Amino acid sequence: MRSWPLSAALLGVAVAMEEPLPKTLPTEVVRSLPTSFLDFAPSARAGNKHSNVQSLEDMFSALQVLQGDYYDADYGTWPTAIDWTAAFAQTLLSGALTTLTESLASFEPSISFAQKENLLMSYFHQLVGSYYGQDTLSIRGEAYDDILWVALGWLEAVEFVSTHSALHYPPNTTNSTDHQCLRQVLQDLPWHGHSWVPSFAHRSRIFWGLASRGWTDDLCHGGMVWNPRLSPYKNAITNELWISASIAMYQYFPGDNFTAPWLQQSAFPDRDPAHLAGAVEGYKWLVGVNMTNNQGLFVDGYHIDSRKANNRECDLRDEMVYTYNQGVILTGLRGLWSVTGAPSYLTDGHRLIQAVINATGWDFTRSQPVDQFRSGSLPPWRGIGRAGILEERCDASGTCSQDSQTFKAIFFHHLTAFCKPIETSNAHGIDQNHTAALHKGACAEYVAWTRHNAVAALGTRIDGKFGMWWGPGLFGNVMATKSSDGIDHDAANTTDYRDEGTPVDRIWGREPWSPGSEGVLRRQGAATIQENTNVREKVLSRIRTLAGRPPKEGNDPNARGRGRTVETQMGGLAVLRAYWVLSRSSESK
Known part of the structure; x- marks a missing residue:
């Protein structure tokens, strides 16, 4: 067993929740298995072949650019990212490695295992490097969603280690004690990646514990607060991250024997009921607080109306819709189903996915966009996209x-993560073959839409780098503005704070926040409200200036604004990986 890295020992102590959460599954979220997970008639195209090796090649190409052009091995990070987007880059890298090892296990028999292993390990070493490159001391003082990205990311790394080891390094069952024999040692030695699991797990445990401070029962009867330094705001993303990280801790956290004089606990066990309870109660709260709009999409969150004396209710809902609020909860729902066997979690996940696809303007029955459109004009905005393309x-x-x-x-x-195949078994005393078939059939219906988005994303590449907006290739590189993009940017109760920062007002508070500001403030040492305001204005001024610039490469809408970045590269990688995995899963027997 390797010793703890010094950086792990310096991270500190996890914060236990003051009162353990209930450990029973709420009956109101346990419903019987439906006859179908689809809210529409399955299309005739559901059985068509989709996947080909080229989609895997495209995914790998996106990964090469992400790590070759944006990752700095000397510093163990993606330097142009900010703390939380770098944490997600690590998460996505772990997920891509899982997909690669699963795919290479059954492809290209002419390529030796040593060659495949050499490729995977070149990226795994970068993953390990990012463990040390992560600025954990700064993230500890940031918002609770930033903290939870770290916890969830290293659990994804643990999952990759488990998957790769199970595929290629099955445990030896000889039980020999002759460790003087080199042959026997070679047979019994587990994959070396396991030596990093204690470190990955320790960091996940630390940051899950830090995040647990964000759960408060005194406001809104529960739920996670977004940012402890601003007016109370209970938003979808922080609560979805709490649910997904909590159930992932229950599933993948292998335990942590780290000890120190200041710890009240001598060990932190695996399968801790507090992790399961955190996920269950978190989802119960999220469903009960009414966080979805009339399209079935998650809005951003709730404020507490300060005009009412002694008010403690979530009663001011921000109607802003972001794509990531529709995604993170899917991992949580899949994990909750895996652990509890309650079909309602799968049902809710599929309904959310279908709501998203519908709100991009996609016709499931015809497997094509709802709206006809012509080059040089924008089709109608449908809630979270247009012409079948997911869009911010x-x-x-x-x-x-x-x-x-x-x-x-x-x-x-x-x-x-949600659409990975279900292992058929008699888990929870239930024959899962029927559930697995329903789940596979529903996910197969999402393949055509995912392919549509993957092809659109590929059309934005310049020198292998993806653009942010995937629609220009379909719409003839139309140069839209906020006044011509067909979106009501002045809709009531809709604050785009993730792009423009929080207003300074009674609802949001007197201390402003701007995108990426916590990293900027940390680096510049700003401490006062006035300094915060100055930084926010600089950030917003920069956004406005970039948005008004002409394209760098001719008639290219994606050259405006921040242009092609490590974050837009992650978008290309993620959609290509989704297409490859979903299409292969839909064809498997």
């Missing part, structure tokens, strides 16, 4: 912040 509200105008440039990657990463 900032995409067409080229005004996305560093935060928003990451969001579509997050959605497709978690869609991939």
Whole structure:
């Protein structure tokens, strides 16, 4: 067993929840298995062949650019990213490695195992390097969603280690104690990647514990607060991350025997009921607080109306819709189903995915966009996209912040996790063959839409780098602005704070926040409200300036704003990975 890295020992102590959460599954979220997970008639195209090796090649090409052009091995990070987008880059890298090892196990028999292993390990070493490159001390003081990206990311790395080891390094069952024999040692030695699991697990445990401070029962009867330094705001993303990280801790956390004099616990066990309870109660709260609009999409969150004396209710809903709020919860729902066997979790996940696809303007029955469109004009905005293309509200105008440039990657990463095949067994005392068939059939219906988005994303590449907005190739590179993109940017109760920052007002508070500002403030040492305001204005001024610039490469809408970045590259990688995995899964027997 390897010793703990010094950086792990310096991370500190996890914060236990003051009162353990209930450990029973709420009956109101346990419903019987439906006859179908589809809210529409299956299309005739559901059985068509989709996947080919070229889609795997495209995914790998996107990974090569992400790691070759944006990752710095000397510093163990993606230097142009901010803390939380770098944490997601690590998550996506782990997920891509899982897909590669699963795919290479059954492809290209002419290529030796040593060659495949050499390729995978070149990226795994970068993953390990990012463990040390992560600025954990700074992230500890950031918002709770930033903290939870770290916890979820290293659990994804643990999952890759488990998957790769199970595929290629099955445990030896000889039980020999002759460790003087080199042959026997070679047979018994587990894959070396396991030596990193204690470190990955330790960091996940630390950051899950830190995030647990964000759960408060005194406001809104529960739920996670977004940012402890601002007015109370209970948003979808922080609560979805809490649910997904909590159930992933229950599933993948192998335990942590780290000890120190200041710890009240001598060990942290695996399969801790507190992790399961955190996920179950978190989802119960999320469903009960009414966080979805009339299209079935998650809105951003709730404020507490300060005009009411002693008010403690979530009663001011922000109607802003971002793509990542539709994605992160999918991993949580899949995990909750895997652990509890309650079909309602799968049902809710499929309904959300179908709501998203419908809100991009996609016709399931015909496997094509709802609207006809012509080059040089924009089709109608349908709620979270147009012409079947997933889209942020900032995409067409080229005004996305560093935060928003990451969001579509997050959605497709978690869609991939949700739609992985169900292992048929008698788990939970139930024959899962029927559930597995229903789940596979529903996910097969999403392949054509995913392919549509993957092809659109591929059309934005210049020198292998993906653009933010995937629609220009379909729409004739139309140069849209906020006044011509067909979106009501002034809709009531809709604050695009992820792109424009929080207003300074009674609802949001007197201390402003701007996209990426926590990293900027840390580096510049700003401490006062006035300094915060100055930084926010600089960020917004920069966004406005970039948005007004002419394209760098001719008639290219994706050259506006921040242009092609590490975050937009993650979007391309994530959608290509989703297409490859979903298409292969739909064809498997």
